[in-house]
Amino acid sequence: MKINGTCHCGELAFEAEIDAEKVLVCHCDDCQMLSGSAFRSVVMSKPDGLMFTQGTPKEYIKTAQSGNLRAQGFCGNCGSAIYATSVGEGAKIYGIRLGTVAQRNTLVPKFQIWCSSAQPWLNQLASLPAFPAGPNVDHNKV
Secondary structure, eight states, rough: OOOEOOOOOSSSSEEEEEEEEEEEEEHHHHHHHHHTSSOOOEHHHEEEEEEESSOOOOOEEOOOTTSSSEEEEEEEOOEEEEEEEESSSSOOEEEEEEEGGGTTTGGOOOEOOOOGGGOOOOOGGSSSSSSSSSSSOHHHHH
16 A cells, blocks of 8 residues: 655655555554654555655664664654664665554554553543543543
């Protein structure tokens, strides 16, 4: 499947060939820290399946929770995380950050990984009060 997307500010734009069966939620500590959230949603590209049509991402190389070196690609202007991939030679498979993908509403996660690091309150989300928009809601009345 072909997808496209941008960073938040629009400085980066990309197209990618992805495997729609490899949409996942990652609960690892790294994804929590790098996303500033409880997990990260990712879609995996086909080998060498990511192409930037506008701009060039910055990369940060880190040792992942798995022990592997991972390049974290992001916008140098707005900081939007775009992908993670392996470091070194060979074809690259990119873990594209679903929030940057235009077709994200159609890409439903098929599985979760690193569930041992998942926040214990995640399975309680369905029982919390939910509002269609914010921040105009008076949360003191909840």
